[in-house]
Amino acid sequence: MSTDFKPRVPRQFIGGYRPRIDGVEKAHGRAPYADDEISERNYPGLLHARVLRCPYPRARIKHLDTTKAAALPGVKAILTYQDPEVVRLRPTNAGWTDAVDTVSYDKMMWTKFRDRRVLGDYGTWAGDELGVVVAAESEMIAEQALRLLEVQWEPLPFVLDPLDAMKPGAPVLHPQIAEHNVLPPDPVGGPDVFLSKGDVEQGFAAADVVIEMDTSHHNPTQGSLDPWCCVADWEEGRLTVFSNSYAADQTRMHVSQMLEMPIHKVRVISKYVGGQFGRGDTGDQPFFIFTALLAKKAGRPVKFKHTRRDSFHDTRQGALYHCKVGATADGKITALHFKSIGDIGAHADHSVFALKFAPAEVSDAALAPIPNIKMESYAVYTDRIPGCMMRGVGNSQFNFIFGRMIDGLAERLGMDPIELALKNFGHAWGVCPDKSLTAVLETGAARIGWAEKRHKPGQGPLYEGAIKRGVGFSMHPGWHAEWQEERRGQVQAKITLHPDGTVTLDAPTVETGTGSNTCNVLGCAEALGFLGVRPEDIRWVSTVDTDNGMRDCVQTDSAVSFLQSEVLVVAAQQLKQKLLDLAAPVLGVPADQLTVTGGQIHAPGRSLSVKELLWKGDLVPLSVMVSRRPSGTKTGVPYIASFAEVEVDTGTGRTQVLKLVIINDCGTVMYASGAESQQIGGQVMAMGEALTEELIYDPVRGVPLNFNFIDYKMPTILDMPAIDPVLLEVWRGAGEYGACGIGEGTLTCSPRAIANAVYNAIGARVDELPLTPEKVLRALGKI
Amino acid sequence: MDSKITFTVNGQSRTVATDPQRPLLDVLREDLQLTGAKYGCGEGQCRACTVLLNGKAVASCMTPVAEADKQTIVTIEGLASGDKLHPVQEAFLAEGAFQCGYCTPGMILGTVGLLNELPNPSEEDILSRMQRHLCRCCHYQKLLKAIRRAAGQTAQSAAPK
Numbered sequence: 001m002s003t004d005f006k007p008r009v010p011r012q013f014i015g016g017y018r019p020r021i022d023g024v025e026k027a028h029g030r031a032p033y034a035d036d037e038i039s040e041r042n043y044p045g046l047l048h049a050r051v052l053r054c055p056y057p058r059a060r061i062k063h064l065d066t067t068k069a070a071a072l073p074g075v076k077a078i079l080t081y082q083d084p085e086v087v088r089l090r091p092t093n094a095g096w097t098d099a100v101d102t103v104s105y106d107k108m109m110w111t112k113f114r115d116r117r118v119l120g121d122y123g124t125w126a127g128d129e130l131g132v133v134v135a136a137e138s139e140m141i142a143e144q145a146l147r148l149l150e151v152q153w154e155p156l157p158f159v160l161d162p163l164d165a166m167k168p169g170a171p172v173l174h175p176q177i178a179e180h181n182v183l184p185p186d187p188v189g190g191p192d193v194f195l196s197k198g199d200v201e202q203g204f205a206a207a208d209v210v211i212e213m214d215t216s217h218h219n220p221t222q223g224s225l226d227p228w229c230c231v232a233d234w235e236e237g238r239l240t241v242f243s244n245s246y247a248a249d250q251t252r253m254h255v256s257q258m259l260e261m262p263i264h265k266v267r268v269i270s271k272y273v274g275g276q277f278g279r280g281d282t283g284d285q286p287f288f289i290f291t292a293l294l295a296k297k298a299g300r301p302v303k304f305k306h307t308r309r310d311s312f313h314d315t316r317q318g319a320l321y322h323c324k325v326g327a328t329a330d331g332k333i334t335a336l337h338f339k340s341i342g343d344i345g346a347h348a349d350h351s352v353f354a355l356k357f358a359p360a361e362v363s364d365a366a367l368a369p370i371p372n373i374k375m376e377s378y379a380v381y382t383d384r385i386p387g388c389m390m391r392g393v394g395n396s397q398f399n400f401i402f403g404r405m406i407d408g409l410a411e412r413l414g415m416d417p418i419e420l421a422l423k424n425f426g427h428a429w430g431v432c433p434d435k436s437l438t439a440v441l442e443t444g445a446a447r448i449g450w451a452e453k454r455h456k457p458g459q460g461p462l463y464e465g466a467i468k469r470g471v472g473f474s475m476h477p478g479w480h481a482e483w484q485e486e487r488r489g490q491v492q493a494k495i496t497l498h499p500d501g502t503v504t505l506d507a508p509t510v511e512t513g514t515g516s517n518t519c520n521v522l523g524c525a526e527a528l529g530f531l532g533v534r535p536e537d538i539r540w541v542s543t544v545d546t547d548n549g550m551r552d553c554v555q556t557d558s559a560v561s562f563l564q565s566e567v568l569v570v571a572a573q574q575l576k577q578k579l580l581d582l583a584a585p586v587l588g589v590p591a592d593q594l595t596v597t598g599g600q601i602h603a604p605g606r607s608l609s610v611k612e613l614l615w616k617g618d619l620v621p622l623s624v625m626v627s628r629r630p631s632g633t634k635t636g637v638p639y640i641a642s643f644a645e646v647e648v649d650t651g652t653g654r655t656q657v658l659k660l661v662i663i664n665d666c667g668t669v670m671y672a673s674g675a676e677s678q679q680i681g682g683q684v685m686a687m688g689e690a691l692t693e694e695l696i697y698d699p700v701r702g703v704p705l706n707f708n709f710i711d712y713k714m715p716t717i718l719d720m721p722a723i724d725p726v727l728l729e730v731w732r733g734a735g736e737y738g739a740c741g742i743g744e745g746t747l748t749c750s751p752r753a754i755a756n757a758v759y760n761a762i763g764a765r766v767d768e769l770p771l772t773p774e775k776v777l778r779a780l781g782k783i
Numbered sequence: 784m785d786s787k788i789t790f791t792v793n794g795q796s797r798t799v800a801t802d803p804q805r806p807l808l809d810v811l812r813e814d815l816q817l818t819g820a821k822y823g824c825g826e827g828q829c830r831a832c833t834v835l836l837n838g839k840a841v842a843s844c845m846t847p848v849a850e851a852d853k854q855t856i857v858t859i860e861g862l863a864s865g866d867k868l869h870p871v872q873e874a875f876l877a878e879g880a881f882q883c884g885y886c887t888p889g890m891i892l893g894t895v896g897l898l899n900e901l902p903n904p905s906e907e908d909i910l911s912r913m914q915r916h917l918c919r920c921c922h923y924q925k926l927l928k929a930i931r932r933a934a935g936q937t938a939q940s941a942a943p944k
Contacts (some may be wrong), residue, residue, distance in 0.1 A: 019876055027872040028818030029859030033885060036818035223919050225823045225831055226885045273822070275919050276883025308824040511882025511922045596840030673879050680922040681882055709828035709917060716914040717923035 005672050005727040012529060013522040014565070014737065017673045021518045021540060022272075022511065031272045033307060034229040034244035043231055043301040047076050047135040049294055050142035051287065051304070052149065054123025054130055057158035057383035057702030059169070061131050063148035068501055069134060072148055074141035077298035080132045081121045085293050089118045089258060092286060093316075095350030095388055096396040099282040099556040100488040102249045105257040108284075113348035115174040118258070118286040124173050125346035125383050126703040127312070133290050135298045139305070158702045162320070162380035173346065179680070183348055183379040189356035195363055195375035200324075203335025203372030207326025211412055213661045214322050215404050216768040217397040217751075219315035219343065220689040222390050223714050225312045226274020228285070232292040239292055242269040243283070244646045246276050246510040247554045248544045251283030258289045276512035276555060277685070280314055293551030304367035314709035315695065317354045317379075317387030317394075318343035321401035331415050333424045334370040337360075338401065342379045345386035351379050354387065361484070362402070365477035365637040368428035370428030383702055385695065389556075390601025391685060392748040395476060403474030404767060407759065411457070417756075418445060421475055427636040428737040436665045436731040437475065440639040444473055447661040447724055448643035456765040458763020466651040469658075472756025474749035477643040478665070480557045480741030482566070482734045484637075485630040488559075492550045494625040495524065495575055499614040501599065503528065503538045504621075507564040508552040510544050514743050515674030516560035517542070522671055523565025527572035531610055532599035550625070561670045563630060566735045571626040578622050583613050588781035608647030612624040631734035638665035638740050642686075642749035646757040650780060653773030655691060655758055657721040665728045668739040672727060675742060679725035682746030688750035689716045694770050790851045792817065793861025803849035807841075808832045810848045811858060819859035819888045829917040833889035833896070834858045840896025859888035862895065869893050874933035880925040886918045894930050903934060 005013035025031045040046045066078050077317040079086060093116060096108035099751040103109070123130045132149055134141035157171040164170055172181055185191040204210050230243035239261065245251045245268075252268040255261070268283075287304055295302035306313065324337040338359065344351035363373055390396075410417035418441045426434035445451065453471045460469055494506040507520045517540050525535045544552045553560050576596060584591040589603040600607045614622075643661040648654070660677040669675050692713040696705045706712045732738035751769055759765050764779035777783045789798040792815060797812050806825075811817040811834065820843050823831035827842035834843045834859040836850070862869045868876065871894045881887040890913075897904060897912045904912070909930050918926065 019879065020882075023876045023879075023881075024855070024868070025888050026881055027868055027876050029888035029891075031884050032818075033821070035822060036812075039813070039816070039818070041816060072811075128897075224883075224885075225821070225829055225917065225919055226883070227822070273883065275883045277919070308826065362898060511883075513885075514854065612841065677879055677882055677921060677925070680924055681920045684919060684922055708826060709824045710826065713917065714917055715923075716917065717926060718910050718914040720923050723924055725924065 007669060008729040011526055013229065013525045013535060015301045015672060020515055020674070021535065033274050034227065035527060036318045037271065038229060038231040038242060038303045039532060043233055045299055045300040047131055047137065047300050047302045048139040048142050049135050049291055049302050049304040050139065050146055050289065052131045052132040052146055054126055054128040056123065056153060056155045057126050057160070058156040059123050060154045060156065061151055064131065064153045066132065068150065068276045069145040069148040072141065072145050072755045074137040075134060075145045076137065077135040077294055078132060078301065079119065079290060079297055080292045081130070086119050089289065092116050092118065092258065093341055093349055094280070094284050094286065094347060095282065096254060096284040097250060097282055098350065098353055098389065099247045099250060099393050099554040100485065102253050104253060109188050110186065110348060110352065113177060113183060115177050115347050116286055118289045121463060125385055127385060128346060129287065133294050135294050135302045156550060158383040159654060160382055160384055160697055160699060160702055162341050162382055164360050165380050165382050166378070170534050172720030173383065177348070178381055181381045183352060186352060189352035190313045192378060193374060193376040194356045195360050195373060198372035199674045200335040200337050200372045200374045204324070204326040207334045208329040209412055210321065210324065210326040211408060212324045213404055213408055214320065215401045218769050219318040219385070219387060219695055220693045221312055221315045221695065222277035222279040224275035224277055224279050227306040227308065228280060228313065229303070229305040230288060230291055230302045231301055232295040236297055238265045238267065240267045240269065241288060241292065245270055245283035246512055247283040248510065248546050248552045252546045254284045255288055255292060259292060269782065270544045270625060271508045271542060273510055273512040277391045278393060280388065287539055287751045290400050291355035308709065309707045310573045312385060312704065314349070314386050314388035315345070316390040316396060317351050319355065319397035323401050325405050325409055326615055327409055329413065331413050331423050333418050335671050336367065336370055337374045340377045342377060343382050343384065343387070345382055345384040347386040348379070348390045349386055351387045352475055354397065355379050359398045361479055362395070362398060362477060365427045366425040366712060369424060369426050369432055384697065385704065391744050393477060395479065395745065395748045396751070399474055399476050399748050400752050400769065402476070403749065403756060407472065407756045427477065429634050429636050437639040439728055439730040440663045440665055441475060442639045443726055443728065444641050444643040444661050447726060448645055448659065453645060454760060457760055460761065467647055467649050468487045468761040469645065469647050470614050470757045470759065470761030471643065471645045472753050472760050473641055473643040474752035474756065475639060476745060476748050477637040478640055478740050479743055480559045480744065481635055482630045483632050483634055485557060485559050485563060488587065490627040490629055491553050491563045491567050492552060492625065492627045493564050493571055494623060495568065495571045497575060497622040499619045499621065501537065501611045503533055504541065505538050506541045506548070506550060508544045508550050509564065510552065510555055512555045513543060514555060514558065514561070515671060515677065516555065518674055519561040519670040520564050523568045527568045530576060530596045554626045558743035561741060562737055562739035565670060565737060566624050567628045569736045570628055571624045574626060575622060578624065579610065582617070583608065586613060586616060631649045633734040634732060638667055640664050640749060642753040644750065644753040644757040646754060646761055648758055648761045648776060650709055650762060653776035655771055655776060657687065657754055658723045659724065660750060661724045663726040663728060664742040664746065665730050666738040666739060666742055667731050669727045669740055675727055676725040678743035679746045680723050682743065683720065683723050683750060684715050686747035686750035688713070689769060690754045691770050692719065724782070788848055788852045790853065791855045793857060794845065799848070801848060804847045806844050807834070807846040807848045807851050809844035811843060817858045817860050821885055821888065823886070823917070829886070830893060830915050831886045831889040833892045835892055835896055836895070836897045840893045859892060862891065869895070869935040871898070874929045878925050878929035878932055880921060880929035882920045886916060890916050890918065890926065894933060898934055
């Protein structure tokens with residue numbers, strides 16, 4: 001099991017094991033989530049909204065009569081696609097940005113993919129919100145009102161499979177955007193062949209070995225326990241939106257732009273979120289807009305909340321990958337060609353990010369030493385739940401083929417896949433073997449027992465007559481180093497030192513469970529070491545409120561943990577200077593002759609405590625607010641890997657994961673307890689997407705069958721293996737700490753590690769997720 | 784038709800006039816402002832809504848409020864004594880058995896319910912009972928440790944992780 005991590009540079013607060021700063025509050029059940037706060041008590045006259053959802057995989061509303069619904073006692077307002085304030089809304093996309101930055105309508109990433117109408121009359125998946133939204137005295141009345149709507153539907157031909165959707169004559173979802181259901185080239189993702197380096201044909205010709213393979217990743221969903229929830233509240237022409245979106249600034253920009261309101265008249269507030277995982281992306285969800293319009297129409301605050309079924313709202317993109325790889329007999333890869341067909345579902349949203357942007361990032365990092373690379377992708381509309389952001393966006397799908405390629409090529413060459421990986425992958429500014437990759441893979445190999453447990457595929461011993469065991473791994477370059485976060489723009493933090501020496505830390509970010517709030521407090525205490533401040537002397541402001549004028553650092557890319565701490569280093573230096581400037585006249589010594597340590601200001605021959613100094617004055621706190629852009633210094637990338645040991649029952653086809661070793665090179669571990677929690681916690685999602693979770697559609701009716709926690713099988717305590725989280729500090733990034741984000745990538749490699757381990761166990765490949773018993777038995781030729 | 788229903792919540796007698804079939808969860812959250820119990824699925828499948836009914840862990844989203852009539856309920860708000868955490872809360876905190884914290888009130892009360900019935904549960908008891916609770920972000924490995932700690936099965940002196 002896990003052994004405690006030891007920091008490379010011992011620090012007072014950063015890097016240690018300790019309870020979370022919000023632990024007591026959460027253990028008490030007092031942490032305020034949106035659904036708790038949006039109540040009649042806080043919003044007198046609160047109404048509840050329910051939206052019509054398309055009952056067909058594709059349909060248009062031909063006629064609507066709301067008379068009966070409007071007459072139901074308790075119904076207060078109905079907004080429909082025919083209302084002028086809805087009709088005039090511009091078409092939109094639910095992924096304006098990947099949330100690292102704040103963008104306007106014109107600057108959204110996907111200007112070519114505005115395929116959504118807020119409350120339109122056309123639905124493209126069974127579950128699409130459209131047509132009508134009702135505000136009533138209770139959710140139940142609103143739901144009843146929906147049932148009283150007289151809607152004349154025009155069901156339309158639909159297509160569920162991306163390969164079918166690409167065929168000539170397939171029913172086209174959004175003809176104005178994608179004539180044949182395949183998204184056209186766009187400025188961010190690029191053309192179909194979005195990456196072309198060297199000449200792959202020459203590379204294949206120069207190879208001794210060329211092999212090809214296919215994998216299929218499915219579309220699991222985020223499964224946050226805390227369903228989407230928001231309130232829109234108008235007062236004197238000003239709008240307040242409180243929600244469990246994790247991107248307050250972007251939500252404000254989205255609302256302001258869609259409703260054409262001045263920014264200062266929109267206020268967005270977020271507090272705690274019960275699990276984010278990329279869900280619904282960035283606050284660009286159309287429901288913010290119709291909730292706001294409905295509240296305006298009703299003249300009362302309106303709460304819109306998802307049911308569990310509604311929470312099956314977006315997913316990872318399903319992706320079929322094909323890979324062709326060529327290598328010399330000694331294991332040098334000469335050419336790589338990846339082609340993907342993405343099932344993006346009914347709306348484009350952020351899918352091109354997953355299918356093009358993320359793999360392109362990998363090519364800059366891990367694949368940099370490979371001379372010839374071609375990558376192409378086709379993002380295809382289907383009448384299914386849309387893909388959007390999900391933890392490890394795009395990287396999970398890519399890793400499933402990438403790790404397969406390493407394992408398959410090594411086998412063909414008669415090499416150990418670890419050796420093959422070290423020989424070929426690194427990053428653009430380094431040499432092979434890469435130090436970080438070497439450490440990650442060697443550590444993983446030692447912890448799983450690679451040398452002892454690995455055998456020829458399917459050639460290991462048989463246990464209990466039918467059980468076979470195997471080990472496998474997969475590796476990936478990290479994508480959350482500081483230079484990779486440069487696009488965020490300014491990161492802001494404010495330190496306020498009170499006259500009694502305590503501190504308020506305003507480092508706006510929505511707490512979604514990642515523990516970055518604890519990192520911030522530790523970073524603040526570390527930076528304020530000269531004051532002798534302890535973490536318990538620091539109050540972390542847990543509410544993100546756009547009215548405070550500061551920008552929130554969005555909880556994406558798992559990078560908040562270190563980005564804000566880097567800002568705090570600068571803020572602390574400035575605070576120190578302010579303090580010394582304040583002390584100089586009191587002590588009668590120029591500021592440059594003063595020093596401050598342990599809460600004492602030292603002048604030649606005497607000293608004064610900071611508290612004494614502050615109490616002498618006007619009791620106005622000292623505040624410093626700092627904006628800092630992440631450093632763009634190219635420091636290379638740290639590596640991550642998962643190693644798995646599995647047991648496969650060749651009689652039933654059941655795969656049981658015995659152990660997962662999760663290794664992250666962190667650069668600097670900011671908060672060891674939190675980092676390990678991310679490593680361990682990420683495996684719930686990894687295990688689910690590898691083995692049990694699967695959205696199932698009725699192919700005849702085109703409707704989803706398992707949008708609930710009974711039939712959508714997320715792992716429980718019974719399903720989890722032993723997990724060994726390993727934190728390393730080998731690579732080093734920019735800044736004081738040189739850290740990187742790790743949370744998102746903790747599940748990226750695990751499904752492939754498990755699939756490779758299954759192959760090692762049974763000697764037959766299952767390359768389609770999830771690895772169900774049926775697929776295993778089919779691979780074994782038993783069914 | 785509304786009925787008058789009286790029960791004890793966290794040591795206080797409360798009376799509500801409501802539809803007897805309304806989920807206990809809604810009554811606790813909306814009428815009594817006890818928002819510690821969470822809505823996660825409304826179908827008893829995630830147990831974020833767990834409360835104690837006469838000491839037994841129940842899914843309050845699936846419990847009609849009528850079933851609470853003249854009974855005793857404890858929600859997460861009533862588990863600690865003031866600011867002094869209940870031993871199960873202490874154990875969860877010490878083992879770091881949560882991250883986002885949304886499932887935590889339910890997990891903690893599920894554990895209290897388990898230990899009320901089986902003060903010294905075997906691993907099988909723990910797994911079979913707690914597999915009813917879903918957690919998406921923290922992982923059950925730490926939860927298992929927390930439950931063992933709460934049951935007094937591990938050394939209390941271990942450093943918090």
